[in-house]
Amino acid sequence: MKFSCEKALLQAAISTTSRAVSPKSSIPALEGILLEAGNDLRLTGYNLETGIRTIVPADIQEKGTLVLGARLFGEIIRKLPDDIVTFKAEQYMVNIKCGMSEFNILGTDPEEFPELPTVEYQNSLHLPQSALKAMIGQTLFAVSDNESRPIHTGSLFEVDNEGLTIVSVDGYRLALRHEAIDKKEGAESFSFVVPGAALSEVEKICADSDEPASITQGARHVMFKMGDTMLVSRRLEGEFLAYRQAIPRNNTIHVEGETRALLASIDRVSLIISDKLKSPLRCVFDQNLLKISTKTAIGDAYDECPIQGDGGGLEIGFNNRYLMDALKAAPADKVRLELTTGVSPCVILPTEGVENFLYMVLPVRLKAGE
Structure with a gap:
């Protein structure tokens, strides 16, 4: 050689x-x-x-x-x-x-050296590498690391005539991204679940360009091809969460806010929260104003962020990291927050244009006097 x-x-x-x-x-x-x-x-x-x-x-x-x-x-x-x-x-x-x-x-x-598994062709799809990279990056954070439900340690890829939808869930939050795709071959609609660890590598391999990426679904494996590089991963088997039924869409409260402003407010209040000193964010949605506060053994913090819409004084608690992860991933300058009660999920969507992303964060119970 x-x-x-x-x-x-x-x-x-x-x-x-x-x-x-x-x-x-x-x-x-x-x-x-x-x-x-x-x-x-x-x-x-x-x-x-x-x-x-x-x-x-x-x-x-x-x-x-x-x-x-x-x-x-x-x-x-x-x-x-x-x-x-x-x-x-x-x-x-x-x-x-x-x-x-x-x-x-x-x-x-x-x-x-064992042979790489062969991917028996069933279905395939093609989309730009930059789109695939963004879709994985904006949903991967919500993949579960809990091995008791192995199916949720991966992301669901769902392909139909509308395009490709990637969904990740971990029991506390849900991340969804949708894009139209260049072309697909095979069944009218198909779906499969790819382990989060493999998707993390696909994201790193994908270039920030319109060069095509192809995804081939096999009976037990899935293959991603980006330029001269190919990644083969086993598929996860099992029943993925019926996510459409899990997302509440008849919410009564709709408010809008600047993504960066919301993030900055949450980030400031989160300064006194740490792994040792955990505490939920207390969010109060008023008329055109979101009040965020928290209390830990170090002290307390308070911030306000302007929003558009009336939250009717709704008080709701959130894990600060889960809320920040969703806002950081949201590919839009302005987002719409949909809520109903203090114990129902918060749904985050784009304010304008196509609904190409959706994040759902479950609330945390607030103790009186916190």
């Missing part, structure tokens, strides 16, 4: 594939990256749940395959000078040269 490649390109490929490498595994090959020099140079990382494969432009003189420890290989390439890297392997002995630097390290047998 012999090839030469630009250091920067090789380093980027190692960095991408390393995200799917097991830090510790009973199969030593899974702690490495599989290098395949054929018609092109392919690097693969796989931890038995998520696999990432990327293609690197390289000048291949001799074909071959080999597994190299991801951590050491990554460190060596990262610290090499910015030049052309030449890579030569005989049996398992690898020689890496770049400029005046040279390393000889031991690789392992590629036979021990």
Whole structure:
């Protein structure tokens, strides 16, 4: 096996594939990256749940395959000078040269590296990478980390004639993003659930460009393809929350506010809340005014934020982080907050244009005198 490649390109490929490498595994090959020099140079990382494969432009003189420890290989390439890297392997002995630097390290047998699962094609869809990146980023925060309901440790992808909807829930809040898609193939409508850990990697791989990303649904796996990089993940099985029934839409109170102003007010009051000193935000929705206060062992804090609309003096408690997460993710300058009572959820929507996002935050019970 012999090839030469630009250091920067090789380093980027190692960095991408390393995200799917097991830090510790009973199969030593899974702690490495599989290098395949054929018609092109392919690097693969796989931890038995998520696999990432990327293609690197390289000048291949001799074909071959080999597994190299991801951590050491990554460190060596990262610290090499910015030049052309030449890579030569005989049996398992690898020689890496770049400029005046040279390393000889031991690789392992590629036979021990498990094959990536094949994705039996069922349905597929295409959309710009920037749109997919934004949709994942604006819903991923609400994915559950509670393993007692494994289905909710992922996001629901729902595809129909209207487009793609991504939904995440964790029992206290819900995040929903909707976008029209370029094209889809297969069934009229279909849905699947992707683990949050895999989506976090997809978000990092996606570029901020209109380059296309394709998503292929298989019987047990799902494949994301972004440019020269492919990610395969297992699908989560189970009954996802019937989210449409869970969102109240006949709310009696509607108020509007500037997203940044609301965030700034909540952020200021949250300064006296910490992991050790937890306390809900007490929110009072008055005529054109939102009053936010909280009390902890350190002291108390109060702030006001102008809003449009009459909340009728409704008093409601919220977890400060959950409310901030939703407002930070909202891709709009102005939002509409829909409420009904002090014990029913708050729904956050765009004030104008298409309803392409929806966040729901459940209230926290307020103790008297807090």
